[in-house]
Amino acid sequence: PLPPPDVVDAGSVRVSKTEEDGSFFVGDLVPGVYRAEILDPDWTFDGESPVAQAPDAGTFRLDTWYAIRRRAVRGRIVDPGGKPVAGAEVVMLRAPPAVVEFSTPPPPPAVTTDRDGRFALPRVPPGEGYRLRVSAHGFARLVTEAFTVGRARDTSRADIVLGGGW
Numbered sequence: 001p002l003p004p005p006d007v008v009d010a011g012s013v014r015v016s017k018t019e020e021d022g023s024f025f026v027g028d029l030v031p032g033v034y035r036a037e038i039l040d041p042d043w044t045f046d047g048e049s050p051v052a053q054a055p056d057a058g059t060f061r062l063d064t065w066y067a068i069r070r071r072a073v074r075g076r077i078v079d080p081g082g083k084p085v086a087g088a089e090v091v092m093l094r095a096p097p098a099v100v101e102f103s104t105p106p107p108p109p110a111v112t113t114d115r116d117g118r119f120a121l122p123r124v125p126p127g128e129g130y131r132l133r134v135s136a137h138g139f140a141r142l143v144t145e146a147f148t149v150g151r152a153r154d155t156s157r158a159d160i161v162l163g164g165g166w
Contacts, residue, residue, distance in 0.1 A: 015039070029054045030054070031054050031055060031056055032053070032054055033051060033052070033053050033054075034051065034052050034053075034054060035049050035050070035051050036049060036050050036051075036052070036065065037049055038067060041070070041123050042069055042070055042123060043067050043068070043069055043070065044067065044068060044070055044125045044126075045065060045066070045067055045068075046066040046067060046068045046151070047066075050065045068126065068151055070122075070123040070124055070125050070126075071124050071125075071126065071149050071150065071151075071153065071154050071155060072120050072121060072122045072123070072124065072154040072155070073092065073120070073121045073124050073130070073132070073149060073154070073155045073157065074118070074119065074120045074121075074154055074155070074156050074157065075090075075118070075119055075132070075156065075157030075158075075159070075160055076113075076116065076117045076118050076119070076157075076159050076160070077090065077113050077117045077119065077134055077136065077159075077160050077162060078117055078159045078160070078161055078162070079139070079161070079162060080161060080162075080163065080164065082159075082161075083117075084113070084115070084116045084117025084118075085113060085117045085136050085139065085162055086113055086114065086115045086116075086117060087112055087113060087136060087137070088112065088113040088117070088119075088134055088135065088136035088139075088162070089110050089111075089112055089134070089135050089136070090110065090111050090112070090113065090119045090121065090132055090133070090134050091110040091132065091133040091134075092121050092124065092130060092131075092132060093130070093131040093132065093133055093143070094127070094129055094130050094131070113136075124149050124155075125149070126149050126150060126151040127148070127149055128146070128148045129146050129148075130146065130147055130148070130149055131143055131144050131145070131146050131147070132144045132157070132160065134160055134162060136162060139162035139163065139164070140162065140163045140164065142160065142162055142163065144157075144160060
């Protein structure tokens with residue numbers, strides 16, 4: 001089953017839990033236009049948040065909407081000699097979209113590399129134009145080239161090499 005969608009009606013919020021088959025029910029709707037949102041941060045709609053129109057008061061059936069898991073971006077930070085850099089801060093950056101949507105999630109928070117220089121940024125929605133900003137004491141700050149987060153699996157980055165520092 002998928003996480004519960006959040007149906008928004010002119011500022012009011014109605015929440016419905018999904019059933020085992022992924023269906024959900026929101027009753028007592030007044031005529032109007034509704035946008036569904038997924039509240040579970042591990043899931044997102046496969047495309048824009050769906051919008052549905054209720055022509056009459058009461059209950060109506062909606063089309064099928066597809067949801068996908070948000071992915072993680074994983075990698076390792078190393079020094080010029082290939083040794084892991086522990087304690088480096090890794091921040092996800094994304095070029096702003098041309099149109100900001102109501103459902104555009106905030107970027108994942110910064111993470112710190114472990115003793116092996118590894119990091120994982122969780123809950124990243126699929127898309128293009130992502131970059132990583134890496135900073136660590138004794139090294140020059142680095143911003144990676146843009147990359148794409150796919151829909152099917154986590155994104156693994158090749159080792160990111162920090163240059164000599166300041």
